Amino acid sequence: MLRFLLGRLAILIPTFLGVSLIAFSFIRMLPGDPVMLMSGERVMSEERHAAIMHDLGLDRPMPVQYLNYLTDVLSGDLGTSIVTKRPVLGEFLSLFPATLELSLCAIILAVVLGVPAGVFAAVKRGTWFDQSIMGVALVGYSMPIFWWGLLLIIFFSGYLQWTPVSGRISLMYFFPPVTGFMLIDSLLSGQPGAFRSAFSYLILPTIVLGTIPLAVIARQTRSAMLEVLGEDYVRTARSKGLSPLRVVGVHALRNALIPVITTIGLQVGVLLAGAILTETIFSWPGIGKWMVDAVFKRDYAVVQGGLLLIAGVIMLVNLAVDITYGFINPRIRH
C-alpha cells in the first residue's frame, strides 16, 4: 500500500511541470495582452503600453518569464492578479468553496441516483426498465451542458417560476461566510428561510452539472454489475439461502463498486470542466466563472495559477480515489 502510494506521488511531479507549461503558453497564444484589454476603448500611447508591460515583466523573453514563474510557484507564490491586484491564491481560496459545494452536490446526486439505477438495470436486464434507464442515460451523456442549462432555466425558472436563475442565495440574506458552503452557512446564520433560499439556488446548477456524471455512473454500474452477477461467488451467496437483496446489495455490489469508484474519480475532471460552463450559465461565483473572466481579460497570472490549482485539486482527488480503491479492494491492500 505504501509503495503504491509513493508510486502515485512520484507521478505528480512531471504532471505538475506539464500543467504549468501548458497553462503558461496557452494564455499567451491568445491574441491581445492584458494591458491592451485593461485600457479598453481609451487610446494608450505606445510608450505607456511598453512601460506597463515592462513593469509587469511581460517584455522579457518567454523562457525567462516561464523560469521566473516556475521559481515563484516553487517558493509558494502564485502571483497576483493583473486586474484586481490581489493574490491569486487568496482569490482562489475565497471562490473555491462555491465550486466545491456545487461539484459535491452534483457528484452526490450522480452517485445516489446513478448507482441504484445501474444496479436495477443490471438485475432487470433486457426488460423495458433496463432499456428505458439506459436510453435516458445515453441522452444524458450526450447532452450539451450549455443547451441543457438554458432549457432548464427556460422551463423551471422562466415558465414555472420555481427556481431562481443566478447567484447562490437571494439578496435578501446576508451573513459572513464561515465554511464557504452556502447550505451550511445559511443554517448557521439562523436567518429564517435562508437555507431554503440557498437550496433553491443550488437545484438547477446541480442537475445541470450532475447529468453527465450521473449517466456515466449509471452505465458503468450496470456493466460492472452484469459482469459480477455471473461470477461463481454470487452463486455461492445464493446457495447460502441469502435474500436477493443481500446477494445483490452486498455480495455483488461490493465487487461491482471497484470499477465504479474509478469511474467516479475520473468524473472529477469532467465535473470541473463542466463547472466552468455551469457557473457561467448560472452566474455562480466560483472558480469556473473566475477563470472564464480571467481568460477574457488576459489575466495571465490568474489563468496560470488557476489552472495549476485546478490540476492540483484533480490530482488530490485522484489520489483519494486510489486510496479508497485500496480499501475497497483487498487484493490491492495486501
Added chain:
Amino acid sequence: MALLEIQNLTVEFQTASGLFRAVDNVSLTCDRGEILSIVGESGSGKSVSMLALMGLLPWTAKITADRLAFDGKDLIGLSPRQRRNIIGKDMAMIFQEPMSSLNPCFTVGFQLGETLRIHMGMNRAQRRERSIELLKLVGIPAPEERLSNFPHQMSGGMSQRVMIAMALACNPKLLIADEPTTALDVTIQAQILDLLVRLQKENGMALVLITHDMGVVAETAHRVQVQYAGQKVEEQPVGQLFADPHHPYTAALLAALPERAVAGEKLPSIAGVVPGQHDRPTGCLFAPRCAFVQPDCHQGARRQGRELGEALCNYPLVKGVPLDHPAFAVKEGA
C-alpha cells in the same frame, strides 16, 4: 422414505438458437446417510440437474419435474422465501472452482458467519466460536487467524476446505459436492475426498458427489447414477456397477480407468464427444459412439428394469455381452 427424491426432472435453456434440453427426464433418489455419485463426462447435465434442485439456475432455465421432494417437503410448491430457508441450511452445495466461489471482497470470517447469522440467528461471539470449530473440523490449521484472511490469501485446497466449512455450518442433511476436487492438485484431491467422506460419516448426512472420474466413484460412493447427455443411463450400487456394468457407456467409462488397463496396452478412451445443442442425434443419444449400435437404436432406447440397472439401452450388457444382440446371438448359435 428417501431424503431426496427427484422424479422426471427436465431443464431446458432458452438460447439464441431455440430451446436446449440440458437435463432430460432424470429421476434420482438419495437416502439419509448415503453417498450417491453422479458420474458422466463433461456436458452430461450433472451440474445443471443439481443447480436446478438448489434453485440456482439463471432465469433462462425452464425447470419441470413430477416431484422434487426433500425431507418430506415438495420443493415445487414452495415460495422463494421458504426455499431459501432450506438451501444453505438443510441442503448445501459446494462447487468445482473453490478459488472463484468465495467472494474476494470479504473475509473468511464474514462469509462463514453470514450463514450462521441468517439460518441460526447466532450473535457475534457464537458465530466466532462456531466458525473456529468449523474450520478445525475441516482441518484448517490456526483457524483463529484464518478468519481474517481474504480468499486471495489462500490456496485452492484451503479455499475448498473453507467452502466445505461454510456448507456444513448448519449441519445440513444433504451436501451436494459438484466436482469438488477437479480444480485441485492431485495430492490435495485425495485429502479433500477423505475429508468429505469422513464428515459424511460423522454427521450422518447424505452426500451427492458429482464427478467425471470413475476412480473417485470407486473410492467413495455407495450407489452410482450414470448420466449421459442429460439422461440417466444407468443406476447401480457401486460394487455391482463395477462388477457388471449394463450400459455400454458405463462399460466404456470403466474400461478407460488406468487400473483396468492391460499392462503395456494403450488406455482405451471413448471416441467422440457428448452431443451438445446442435449435434443431438435422434433415438439413443449414445449411438454415435456405441460399439453395439443397431439400426433400431436410431429409433430410440428402451429403459430396462431394476435387475439391469435401469439401463437406457436396447442391448444392455450382461457380463460384458449385449443381451439379444444379433451379432452376438449368431456367435453363440454357431
